[in-house]
Amino acid sequence: MRRALLFFWSLTLGGCAWEPGQGFAVVEPTVRAAYEPLSERAAADGYQRLSSDYQVRVDSASMEVSGIELLASAGGSGGGFDPANPPPGYSLCHGGHCHRDDGALIPYEQVAAEMGGGGGSRTVVTLPVGEPLNLLAPETRAVGCEPGCALPRTQVSQGRWGVESLRFEGTVRDSRATPRFPGERRFILDLAPAEDSDEPVVVFDGTVDLTSDRTTPPETKLDLNLVLTAALFDPVDWSTLKQGSDGVVDFSDPANAEARAALLERLARVSPEAEVTHGER
Template sequence: MRRPLLFLLGLALGGCAWEPGQGFAVVEPTVRAAYEPLSDRAASDGYQRLSSDYQVRVDSASMRVSTIELISSSSGSGGAFNPANPPPGYTLCHGGHCHREDGALIPYEQVAAEMGGGGGTSAVVTLPVGEPLNLLAPETRAVDCEPECALPETQVSQGRWGVELLRIEGTVRDGRVPPRIPGERRFRLDLTPTGSGDEPVAVLGGEVDLPSDRSHPPRAKLDLNLVLTAGLFDPVDWSTLKQDPGGVVDFNDSDPANAKARKALVERLARFSPEAEVTRGER
């Protein structure tokens, strides 16, 4: 009886003792989203330079995230699928699909299955974010987990943000001489899903390194952070866009040039990758 007794005593004294029903990792998530100026894009009067030589100043910005999914990857013979590193034959993975070299859009799950012979991705837990996030006054918000924050044995490799709404208002001007547009123009960006159902306007994916196993301390503080920059507006040719009667460029306008610019902004938004910082500690 001495050996079993010593074993139980060791569990009681150990810093990583596991209780019945406890998950392999218990995640404590926070979420932060911000629009931030970049020093190498700084212009006068709070404007940010774009790659097109236009300049934008953002006066208000908010985002609503429906949920954030923590995704685990399982690998087959071909290894795990990582959207940040498209497999051979694909050029870009974002928004839940990959661009194949022949132009086809292939869902993540199909790409993962092709790679791994049965390997794939699945959502381990979802994080409801709730109220919209003010991107100009960012807060670090603690969020809950569904169904629970205790994770099974797995490797969380990605965080997938479903953007339900992005609303930005500001001013644009031209940095060239002579200018392509006169003076300053107000603009309004209101990205919401255009189709039926609950599909988000964009899905943003970022890498997460969160092993849930018996080799790491169970407590896992997970800080998720998304930073948008003026680079969002790089694809826009502002000289082609229609203004409403009040002189505001509205990207939801049905004018073909405005609709084309809106599509380009949705695609650019999907290329922003949230970051994740994991801090492990004993419970």
């Protein structure tokens, strides 16, 4: 009887973290996404200098995120697979697949398995973001978790942002003494899925170091931050792009497909940041 009472008191003093079915870490996630001017690129009239000597001013920018998946390796270690740093034999990883040197598109899971990851990654929890994000007026938005914010015992190593739409509107001009085109040109970059597809238009992969076990405090604050800058537009030769009848450069125009592809490739290299804080705030 005495042993039973001692066992009962030990459970009571242990707190709710030891109750059956409780998560090891309870996550409080926030999401922030922004288009930020860089001081070293600053030019007059709110423009940002590009490496091509063009200058871009973004007047509106918005992004809709279908959800952010927090992933852990199905085999525990993930074999060190990081989509932001393609393994040997691959040139670019984005949108759930990697470009192999022979031209084949290989799913992340297969790449991780080739690296000894034991079957790739699994989704631990999904963070629904909800309303579109205004990138020019960024907010730190508290979000929920599906199926819940109490995590199992795991090591979250990756955050995958599935972007449903991304839209930029702005103006471009040439800063060279002999400009490649006169004056300013309006432009629109509108990335949206095809009508018959529910695939994200862009996937941002970032590293997350979130431990969920008995050795760390259960209260876990997770701040996810994505920053886009004018460097996105560096690859574009604006003088070669087709203008519409209204004078606007629309990257959705088939004539501008090559430039659009270059922007998508540059976007795929962007890695969101994650800050993890354990313990009570």
